Amino acid sequence: MSADPVSEFRYIGKKRRTKEDPRFVTGHGRFVADIALPGMKHVALVTSPHAAARIVAVRAEAALALAGVHYVLTGEELCAATEPLLIGVDAPKALRYPLACGVVRYAGEWVAAVVADTRALAEDAAEKIEVEYQPTEYVLDPEKAVLPGSALVHPLHGSNVLYRRKFVWGPVEEDFDRAEHRLAFRVHWGRSATVPIETFGVAARWDPGQQLLDVWASIQMPKFPEQTARALRLAGNAVRVHFDVDVGGSFGVKRGIKHTVLVGYLAKKLGCAVRLIEDRLENMRGGDMHGPDRIFDIQAAFDADGTIRSLKIRALDDVGAYAGRSPLQLGKPVGAIVGPYQIHSVEYEPISVMTNKTAQEAVRGFGQSPTNYALEAAIDRVARHLGMDRIALRRKNFIRKDQFPYLIPSGTTYDSGDYHAVLDKALAAADYPALLAARDAARKAGRLAGIGIASCLEPSGGNSSFEPLFNPKNETTTWMDSCLVRIDLSGAVTGVMHTSSAGQGHETLVATVLGEVLERDPGTIRVVHADSLNALPSNSPVGSRMAIMLGGAAAGAAKRIKTALLAIAAHNLKQDLSELVYRDGSVSVRGDAGKSLGWDQLVEIAHRKYHLLPPGMEPGLQAKFVWEVPTGGGLPTADGRVQMYPCFSFEAHVVLVEIDPATGQPGIASYVCGHDCGVMISPDIVHGMTYGGIAHGIGAALYEKFAYSDNGQLESQSFMDYLIPSALEVPAIAIVDHCTPSPHTAFGQKGSGEAGYLGAPAAIACAVNDALEPLGVSIAELPMTPLAIWTQLQTASLPAKTKSSIR
Amino acid sequence: MSEKLYAVSVEVNGTLREAQVSARQTLVDFLRDTLRLTGTHAGCEHGICGACSVLLDGQPVRSCLMYAVQADGCKVTTIEGLAQPDGTPGALQDAFCEAHALQCGYCTPGMIVAAHALLDANPAPSEHEIREAIGGNLCRCTGYQQIVDAVKLAAGKSARSDA
Numbered sequence A: 001m002s003a004d005p006v007s008e009f010r011y012i013g014k015k016r017r018t019k020e021d022p023r024f025v026t027g028h029g030r031f032v033a034d035i036a037l038p039g040m041k042h043v044a045l046v047t048s049p050h051a052a053a054r055i056v057a058v059r060a061e062a063a064l065a066l067a068g069v070h071y072v073l074t075g076e077e078l079c080a081a082t083e084p085l086l087i088g089v090d091a092p093k094a095l096r097y098p099l100a101c102g103v104v105r106y107a108g109e110w111v112a113a114v115v116a117d118t119r120a121l122a123e124d125a126a127e128k129i130e131v132e133y134q135p136t137e138y139v140l141d142p143e144k145a146v147l148p149g150s151a152l153v154h155p156l157h158g159s160n161v162l163y164r165r166k167f168v169w170g171p172v173e174e175d176f177d178r179a180e181h182r183l184a185f186r187v188h189w190g191r192s193a194t195v196p197i198e199t200f201g202v203a204a205r206w207d208p209g210q211q212l213l214d215v216w217a218s219i220q221m222p223k224f225p226e227q228t229a230r231a232l233r234l235a236g237n238a239v240r241v242h243f244d245v246d247v248g249g250s251f252g253v254k255r256g257i258k259h260t261v262l263v264g265y266l267a268k269k270l271g272c273a274v275r276l277i278e279d280r281l282e283n284m285r286g287g288d289m290h291g292p293d294r295i296f297d298i299q300a301a302f303d304a305d306g307t308i309r310s311l312k313i314r315a316l317d318d319v320g321a322y323a324g325r326s327p328l329q330l331g332k333p334v335g336a337i338v339g340p341y342q343i344h345s346v347e348y349e350p351i352s353v354m355t356n357k358t359a360q361e362a363v364r365g366f367g368q369s370p371t372n373y374a375l376e377a378a379i380d381r382v383a384r385h386l387g388m389d390r391i392a393l394r395r396k397n398f399i400r401k402d403q404f405p406y407l408i409p410s411g412t413t414y415d416s417g418d419y420h421a422v423l424d425k426a427l428a429a430a431d432y433p434a435l436l437a438a439r440d441a442a443r444k445a446g447r448l449a450g451i452g453i454a455s456c457l458e459p460s461g462g463n464s465s466f467e468p469l470f471n472p473k474n475e476t477t478t479w480m481d482s483c484l485v486r487i488d489l490s491g492a493v494t495g496v497m498h499t500s501s502a503g504q505g506h507e508t509l510v511a512t513v514l515g516e517v518l519e520r521d522p523g524t525i526r527v528v529h530a531d532s533l534n535a536l537p538s539n540s541p542v543g544s545r546m547a548i549m550l551g552g553a554a555a556g557a558a559k560r561i562k563t564a565l566l567a568i569a570a571h572n573l574k575q576d577l578s579e580l581v582y583r584d585g586s587v588s589v590r591g592d593a594g595k596s597l598g599w600d601q602l603v604e605i606a607h608r609k610y611h612l613l614p615p616g617m618e619p620g621l622q623a624k625f626v627w628e629v630p631t632g633g634g635l636p637t638a639d640g641r642v643q644m645y646p647c648f649s650f651e652a653h654v655v656l657v658e659i660d661p662a663t664g665q666p667g668i669a670s671y672v673c674g675h676d677c678g679v680m681i682s683p684d685i686v687h688g689m690t691y692g693g694i695a696h697g698i699g700a701a702l703y704e705k706f707a708y709s710d711n712g713q714l715e716s717q718s719f720m721d722y723l724i725p726s727a728l729e730v731p732a733i734a735i736v737d738h739c740t741p742s743p744h745t746a747f748g749q750k751g752s753g754e755a756g757y758l759g760a761p762a763a764i765a766c767a768v769n770d771a772l773e774p775l776g777v778s779i780a781e782l783p784m785t786p787l788a789i790w791t792q793l794q795t796a797s798l799p800a801k802t803k804s805s806i807r
Numbered sequence B: 001m002s003e004k005l006y007a008v009s010v011e012v013n014g015t016l017r018e019a020q021v022s023a024r025q026t027l028v029d030f031l032r033d034t035l036r037l038t039g040t041h042a043g044c045e046h047g048i049c050g051a052c053s054v055l056l057d058g059q060p061v062r063s064c065l066m067y068a069v070q071a072d073g074c075k076v077t078t079i080e081g082l083a084q085p086d087g088t089p090g091a092l093q094d095a096f097c098e099a100h101a102l103q104c105g106y107c108t109p110g111m112i113v114a115a116h117a118l119l120d121a122n123p124a125p126s127e128h129e130i131r132e133a134i135g136g137n138l139c140r141c142t143g144y145q146q147i148v149d150a151v152k153l154a155a156g157k158s159a160r161s162d163a
Helices: A021-025 A075-081 A119-127 A172-178 A224-231 A257-270 A280-285 A326-330 A332-336 A368-386 A390-397 A419-430 A432-444 A466-470 A506-518 A546-573 A599-608 A683-702 A760-775 A786-795 A800-806 B027-034 B091-098 B108-121 B127-133 B145-162
Strands: A041-047 A053-059 A069-074 A110-116 A130-135 A161-164 A167-169 A181-189 A201-207 A212-217 A239-242 A274-277 A294-302 A308-320 A345-354 A448-460 A481-487 A493-497 A526-529 A580-583 A586-589 A592-597 A622-627 A647-659 A666-676 A734-738 B005-012 B015-022 B053-056 B059-062 B075-077
Touching: A021 B091, A021 B108, A041 A119, A041 A257, A041 A280, A053 A110, A069 A075, A069 A119, A069 A257, A075 A257, A110 A119, A110 A257, A161 A326, A172 A294, A172 A308, A172 A345, A181 A368, A201 A257, A212 A224, A212 A257, A224 A239, A224 A257, A257 A274, A294 A368, A308 A326, A308 A368, A326 A332, A326 A345, A326 A466, A332 A368, A332 A448, A332 A466, A368 A390, A368 A448, A368 A760, A390 A419, A390 A448, A419 A432, A419 A448, A419 A647, A419 A666, A419 A734, A432 A448, A432 A647, A432 A666, A448 A760, A481 A546, A493 A506, A493 A546, A506 A526, A506 A546, A546 A580, A546 A586, A546 A592, A546 A599, A546 A622, A586 A599, A592 A599, A647 A760, A666 A683, A666 A760, A683 A734, A683 A760, A683 B145, A760 A786, B005 B027, B015 B027, B053 B108, B059 B108, B091 B108, B091 B145, B108 B127, B108 B145, B127 B145
Parallel strands: A041 A274, A212 A239, A308 A345, A493 A526, A666 A734, B005 B075
Antiparallel strands: A041 A110, A053 A130, A069 A110, A161 A345, A167 A345, A181 A294, A201 A212, A201 A274, A294 A308, A448 A647, A481 A493, A481 A622, A580 A586, A586 A592, A647 A666, B005 B015, B053 B059, B053 B075
């Protein structure tokens, strides 16, 4: 590979403005709350005040008596008229509907929906609905929930455990027996989520003439149209989801299936357009968008020289009261269970447990960030145990660049990487010796300071094989994405994508790729979003897949266009294909530039001059390409080995944190992230997502928590209690790029949408604990809030000198 | 329900707009629902996230924390009003495009309004002053870095043109 892997490209990897930004900076985005349908009615929700209760009666008369109130929907009616929502694991009796049916299972659960002329009126009416409850036993602690005798969230399911399996990959017990050292510890990833600034919203309209439900929603969800139709007992082609709605951030959570089934049912029932826009409270409490809440019990077996032989990982994840795809977030980490390290064997016991809390949904990284936090904590503890340098230990165990493709114990082969080089670049950019000096100087001055180091892998472009891994009845191994390219009679290029976007810049991605292959200016290429009835198959932008999958599909379709243009030219110039040169959309004879056909001429032949088309060629100029994940799709082996992801990006974080000894308030003094996602198609977009991922990781590490009271009330229900980092908590961040192309993709690209978030929490936790180490205390739970840090400072057995400086 | 309505007269983006509003209609709902200026976004509806920021007589305010009736007789500038007369992006909006200072675009209007107010008051802000000025506007996509870059870029451009 050349020193600059993107030098061969014309548009890929170059600084270019995005296609999307101009409409947003002028206020011309089209978000779901901007869609006003004629005669549209509005929904407000009645929610449960109890963590668990039987619903004795719902009295709606006073609400219905208000002028402008049209309907009150109860769970009883909705559950009888719809199919239960899909569950990611085999738990057919842990039923889930959009409204509670007979019982409520968490505080904030939706009990009834009110439809009125305005949102304000609907909210007024919701307050007038009287619900009589009979409180029942509940369980909030996942460790208690797994025990016999616990209160059951879904009694019919028979237990609170949704999924539990112990995987053993390789000779774990032998490796533990042989290892010179062993250690065990526990860390806890607290309940947080991505919490986009736009809440979830959905509008739907039933067309009685066409018998068709139109849906506009703020979604990022695979198989969303099909699941909506199925739950509403409609044919798949009786639901049309419009993918041209701008989504105001998602990062995994905007699944909204329960919202959409509710609103779709109401639209059909009432024969009018209906819209539900969550307010912030609804979003945080009843929107079912909490993220992983995971207790890790880790055992590591290693030698005195730092060789890590084996790991045992038990991960207990609290998914809340209902399961959608959330248990599968324990599955994705299987694809990178040893991180970037050469670890010979692994035991992994994922346990998915239900409690009486708001339900969990997919969050950026789909479980990878918590797992990486646990893995990196293990590396730090091994280093501390051996008295070995943290960086040296990582270097010793990193997979070397000459070992790729590299097969890990859980059956996945990593494509490519150069972890040593990326870490070295990050350390150089951070000026590591100076960083150490700064830390030590701060400590000498009586402040608390610590350096965090973390690396992590970003599995990208996967095939969803965690579905069959966690549910043998589900044989999903296909996880394609598609692109349609049209060249119209005027010669203009239009790319059609088949899902909605939530800020990832897919229109820029498609235009850049089409421009690159067709050698046409991406600025002239339009990219549109189909609706679900005229869409090719797509699995939506999940799992850092679109650069790989949509980029690959766009490249495939563009190559088909180019092949057609060359065939038309060969036929008309009466030349063999091998004699032709394609340049800037024109085709000429090699060595005779005067003998050529230009873009406009070729396009005109394709569209208007059938007599000049090669025999048998389809007229017009369009091509579709449907691409499966490049490493394909295979079912897991009996012992749970599987290749889910084709490409593995890598990042190395180096962070300096200072802590105010009086208040426990942490501040990030320096942040460097070395990042390798192969060839970057749009560097500005990759860097933006990485900065944002780090900011999000800072939130998960230090501030963000969905906290519950002992009686099951969510205590962080607003942005005054659930603290999202602002520009003052997020420091200036330096990203250092490295490029190890993937051998599996069209241009060597890998995924990057989850970058930053996967490694930042581990790095910041590592830095905080490094700062606390001189005091002999540490924290093993995220978020490491100022209060948590302050509490540790108070309990620390401080040396006299430090004590006086803290005072 | 028949709520009592009050007449308001607000100059929005240079045009006088008169309407009858209920006492409880917020300014953000008035702009979005009544005037159909949907560039201003509601994010938290409790005054923390800043997505609904607009300029009220030149000062940035949270339109979710104000009632429409309170804006009676005031001048309001929304994100739509910061574009050039032909609708193309203004200088700060253009700098946001150049620096790719946004992803999903949802917080962007409020962010640009906050940055616009800063540059009006302080044409050459330091990085810390920029971060202070946008510190009341939450963004989940960008980590703020490219936003800070965009404001610096816009400040640099206006400084040069002033010179």
